[in-house]
Amino acid sequence: MALDAGGAAPGTSGFEYAPAPESRAVARIQSSYGLFIGGAFVESIDGGTFKTVSPSSEEVLAEVTAAGPLDVAAAVAAARAAFEGPWGTMPGRERAKYLYRIARLIQERSRELAVVETLDNGKPIRESRDVDVPLAAAHFFYYAGWADKLDHAGFGPSPRALGVAGQVIPWNFPLLMAAWKLAPALATGNTCVLKPAETTPLSALVLADILQQAGLPDGVVNILTGDGTTGAALVAHDGVDKVAFTGSTEVGRRIAESVAGTHKHLTLELGGKAANIVFADAALDQAVEGIVNGIFFNQGHVCCAGSRLLVEESVAATVVAMLKRRLGTLRLGDPMDKNTDIGAINSPEQLGRIVALVDAGENEGAERWSPPCALPEKGWWFPPTVFTDVSPAHRIAREEIFGPVLSVLTFRTPDEAVEKANNTTYGLSAGVWTEKGSRILSMASRLRAGVVWANTFNRFDPASPFGGFKESGFGREGGRQGLGAYLDV
Amino acid sequence: MQTVGDLGVRHAPLDDVVASAYRGAASSDVSSLISSQDRLARFLAGLPGVDQVGCEQRAAALATRSIKTTAKLTAIELAISMIDLTTLEGADTHGKVRTLCAKARRPEPTDDVVPHVAAVCVYPDLVATARHALSGSGVAVASVATAFPSGRASLAVKLADVGDAVAAGADEVDMVIDRGAFLQGDVGRVVEEIVAVKEACAGAHLKVILETGELATYDNVRRAAWLAMLGGADFVKTSTGKVTPASTVPVALVLLEAVRDFSSVTGRTVGVKVAGGIRTSKDAIRYLVAVNETVGPEWLVASRFRLGASSLLNDLLRQRRKQLTGQYAGSDDVSVE
Amino acid sequence: MSEPRLEVKKTSKLFIGGAFPRSESGRSYVVSSAAGEFLCNAAWASRKDVRDAVVAARGAQPRWSTATAYNRGQVLYRVAELLEARRGQFVHEVRAAEGATARSAAAQVDAAIDRWVWYAGWSDKLAQVAGSSNPVAGPYFNFSVPEPTGVIGIVAPTDSALLGLVSVVAPVLAAGNTVVVLADEQRPIPAVSLTEVLATADVPAGVVNLLTGPADELVPVLAAHRDVDGLDLAGAEPVLAAAAEASGATNIKRISRGVAPGHDWRRDPGTARLLRFVETKTVWHPIGS
Structure with a gap:
């Protein structure tokens, strides 16, 4: 049929981005x-x-x-x-x-x-x-x-x-x-x-x-x-x-x-242990982008990182599946390459802390997942990681990991979302994703955090005050x- | 440089889980869904919204991908193979169409590596000319129809328009939806027209033009895309090229997400065509990057992605020469049709 | 000539969660006037009283912090109204506590009443003055609002039993915090009487909790308590204050340091104390259609 008559290079071969290194x-x-x-x-x-x-x-x-x-x-x-x-x-x-x-x-x-x-x-x-x-x-x-x-x-x-x-x-x-x-x-x-x-x-x-x-x-x-x-x-x-x-x-x-x-x-x-709260009525594609930006920006070395994903139970499976699919497109490698999304972990000490907490997460029974990902041999690296089946008592749900590691928890009602989001000794930032305006304002006022990103995450501006509660x-x-x-x- | 994730991850089946976000689409029989205006309206209203700023930011982030050297060459040749080389002017003549068809068959006469374009797109009365000029080339003939570009005619007139194009040998029909009906909430009427046109296509592939510039919001674009797909579209297409804004990368993103999710829910593959205002290689490559990172490389084929354009082809050819020779091409180095 | 009548004396109690308990410890200590006469046996609050007071303050936090600013303002104004009605009593008590002249004591009580009025008016203006709409370089609506810090422990000034106390408590309440106040150890009577005013002035139970007792015993407990979000050490002497500040680091308490001796509490208070225990919250939202 005509539609299959395209001339060259069918897409099965993929579209590999050639190295695009910045000059040092x-x-x-x-x-x-x-x-x-x-x-x-x-x-x-x-x-x-x-x-x-x-x-x-x-x-x-x-x-x-x-x-x-x-x-x-x-x-x-x-x-x-x-x-x-x-x-x-x-x-x-x-x-x-x-x-x-x-x-x-x-x-x-x-x-x-x-x-x-x-x-x-x-x-x-x-x-x-x-x-x-x-x-x-x-x-x-x-x-x-x-x-x-x-x-x-x-x-x-x-x-x-x-x-x-x-x-x-x-x-x-x-x-x-x-x-x-x-x-x-x-x-x-x-x-x-x-x-x-x-x-x-x-x-x-x-x-x-x-x-x-x-x-x-x-x-x-x-x-x-x-x-x-x-x-x-x-x-x-x-x-x-x-x-x-x-x-x-x-x-x-x-x-x-x-x-x-x-x-x-x-x-x-x-430090921080921000909740990024996704309601079922959120703009899901943008929410997934916000989750990715929230925890994988700067390898998760961000005090306000959205390290706890709180997702409404009715869409949890969907959001996690969309998230995993999206993580498959992240590019990890040479930080000097203009197409790199995930760079190196800053130091072996930091890598050690990440590894220790991730191991604790596995030992406590959370489900660990990373996209298949070959890490460079030299330097310090950690793959984007998502934990599901996380309970609020797990260390990975309470302690700041300061790395590319997301803990996924679920909630059923707005009250439960607020309660879980605020159940931390930290209070730097929080995220809320919903298309319902009045709920945004209610959540924004109830979350005990210095910065609340509603339908966005990890935005910074000199005119915008930044700093924590608690x-x-x-x-x-x-x-x-x-x-x-x-x-x- | 390595890409995290292999095909197995990116293309993990999502049927069940995505379905829950698209309440009713997968579980219900499509024909019963579209036969009820109320159910259809409710279904469309229940689709996840699109946050304008977030969507545009994602598009802007994708635009920062640096596609150089071998990747650029691959992308340019891929883009050429996906072009619907288009002329849709009141001043079109048989001669103009024949010239265009010659270019479509062999965009770069001195280099056999360069593929032919995907299709030549014309008005219905010029389909026969194009059909003749393209015979045996592998280049498809596409025709706009349904009172293009406004669509302001009776269904009977639209169907006659389609019938003319198909009878003259069109492989593909680019219809326009009734934007007025869509904006006044008459989604049942929009889908009925699509179903009727699909039938009139009699096997020709149907591209449904949403004219996203008139739909104004990304929420509307997403709903209209689902409407088109439920109605049987083989492609969803952004624009006629006659309305500003025409195609943009954020609009394309919304369409790509729609075909991705529709495919997950129903198992049916729908293509995306972007059209209008795409003039430079840089523009085209940005779309290819969006396709690559939104629906994956298996959509990077002319049967699933098209670029509706006219002047784009020459820019791609000039940029290709630059890649091969290291010199910027002159304006007269490529033929002008 | 009528028969001489024996005065009925008031038992000095704590104020916790809207109730007036004696100390859980059952202990008390002697409070004397500036002239050295016995005034009363004040309740000697214990560690457990501190704990109970913090629990009460935490429990009252949600309701007080989310009450409308108009409502909070009216409640604080009501305190001024009731204080005015009992002006004579407070003049008498301040005089006895501080050894002030009648005129000076009256001036202090008047200033204390006026201070409640000043802060009552602030409750619904604070956000307008301390908040902002922030012009960020992007398609976002971005605004900042001051929110109460939470539960604040206050060590009342030791040189001004009523005016000093009101000057540190009222601004913290106006901003929406709830408080656990440790009264001036040697001059607690005006503070205890003030709690009786608060109890009848529609101040919800638990919003203000008052303890009497030895600072060196109670301040460390308050400072180390992890459910206290901030400490005003106005009346703590330097060594005690330094230790409390260090101890407050356990949960990153917001600290307001001690006030220099001889501070004139009649001075225009400005907004400094109003802003001391607020947290700026900044909210971003995209602007799109």
Whole structure:
């Protein structure tokens, strides 16, 4: 019949995407890096060095300095001098222009930053290019505009900066988290000492170069690479007026204990175990996309990841089948390939944690499934994984896995969905999928979470406040509310 | 680079489970479903909705696929084989159609590797000319019919239009649905017309044009696609090309999801044709990626996917030369019909 | 001349879940006036009283936090009305507790009444002032609303038995939280009397729970309790406050640190305390057709 008369290549042979690697030449990674203190890269006084490794290849990318206590003291002193010097007395409109400059420089060097981020972190270049870097630039652009408008921000007339901010950030969105910390702190007139994560120091060091290009006064931002001991020393330093931390609830708890009884202000953005709730009347194809984006974006290394799928029982089998079919199209592999959806796990330690919890899930009787998936031999990898038959008591339903692992639970009524969704010590985010408007508003108001994504998931914007309820932390980043974390209010 | 999942996963049978989301479609006999306006309306209303933003975002994400080198060459040749080379102008002549048919048979006369296109698509009065010009070529003759493009005529006139095309040798008939009836909720009438046209096709394949630009919402596109499939469509087709917006990748996504789910529920395979505004290789490849990742590679064949276009073919040929020679082709390097 | 009449004294009790129990421990302690005269035996709350108070506050949370802001405002205004009606009693009690002059005590009671009025009016304005519609760069409607943190433990100020207490409790209630308050250990009588006002002012049972007793015994229990979401350490002395803050890290409690001695509670309170125990919730929804 005519319809079968197509000429060439019937589809049975498939449509294989040829490798489409991003060039790494643009990255210009140096062989070694010092600490960025007082506006210059300097050698450590009392620290050591460590190597940063690409998670997808185990290749050593650079040697980086581990700041010691004296380095921390020097950085805090530089920040203090800048606060009491040029930065503290500068009119807001001038601070604003520095931040606008930084935003523009990030845009200009976006490709370099994306490549550095992907090499150092293991995330797909598609995400660093389309999400991390553009959002980082947008964050500086947004807060730039606040710097000369603080009198109108709702914190009373002439709100005051806090002073020196010690900021400790995680490895999952290295550049973006640096932007989330630095932009509002600088807009409000604080000076900063930033400690990037041990496994992902490089983009912050490129950012230091950008700050130099922007002509930011010396000491306004200081960047100390190092491990947890560097972070602990920074948080504990008496010269710090404000501590901002993003990371695990466990470390956040220790930080809260450490600043207890001091004058230091504190904001914490910690872990999560978000419920992504799918009702039977949802737009199912988009819900499945939202589930995938919710848990497999950035290999699930996302504190607000939708790691618990709560699906209405009447459509549970359908949704799981659709989800599994969709997971079959995810492409795992070289993060530098523009068609890669799932990159590498950031470190062997993180991989170990994922494996341990997944093993616990199997041992507790949940049904484990992954699409057939060959993992690269070098580097650290974990396949997209779905657990069904999960009970709320299972560890995989309660503990943050921080990896590409989804636990599927079911519910029968909206009340049961709310009860199960809120039955966690965390409260960072939640998702709701239904085509019924009044139910969205009811669910949104009843869910104890700082961000509720209704009919979408994992969306971020500098104008949108982000942060947790309960043990997911306190304080907000983003939006007008994000200014409050760096003002004496 | 590896793709997670093999064919066994992506094509796992979904019959039972998907059926539950399409209450009534699988379990009920299609003919009894479409014979009751009330039941049909209820069924269509019960289909899962489409979130506009989510759908468009998925389409945008698919558009970021980087199709280069060998993959691009494969895609270009695949796209050529799926073209319904189309001329639907008041100024069409027998000569124009014969010229087009020559191009359809051998798009790249100097290179035998390049496949012929899938079909030539014309108005009914030019079907005989095309039939003659394409004999023995393997290229099908498609004809628009049913008072194309508006469909504003009596059923009798529409059926006569179809009859003319089929009698003149059309292998495929591209009908338009009654959008007015659809939008006023008269879904029974829409499906009755489709059933009647299908019968008048007398074995010719039926492509049902939804004119998605006039249906306006993705929910409507999904419902109209199911209506067409329930009525017996062999293909669901986006647009006449006479209305803006014509085909878009998000609309194609909705149609691909519909044929995927219909196939799961009923076991019957329906094709998708996108038409209107598809001019560049980049556009075409985006559709192929959407097909590949929504319904899978077994839909990447001319019997299941078509690109209705006219100027697209020359762009594909130019891009193909670029892939082979590394040089950008000049505008006069390919023939103009 | 009439016969001298013996005054009927009031037993000082706790206020938990809308009821007025004695301490579960059966213990009490002596409360004296600023001049050193015996005033009463106050209930010496135990760990179990703390537990019961937290349970009551948690139980009252859903209803109070989801009551309309208009309703909460009316309830708080009603407290002001009833307090005004008992103004003389409170002036007397504040005077006895703090050794203030009649004029100063009256000024404090008036300020306390006015503070309830101030916060009553805030309940339905907080979301408008602290919330926002956020112009994100995409097809989404995005808005933020302040929501109550939950159950808040409050250590009442020690230098202002009524005005200080009202200044820390009323804003937390206006924002929709429920509270477990530890009264000023040495001057609990105005606080205990206030609970009698609250009980008759349509404040739902469990929304405010008041304990009397030694801070160094009770604050650590409150601080370590994992069902308490936030701590206002206004009246805790520094060493106790630091330990409580560290202990509160167990469940990432929101902490409001101690108030410097000599704080003038008559000052315009602004919105700081109103915003201290709220959580910003941000909701995204696509805009499509």
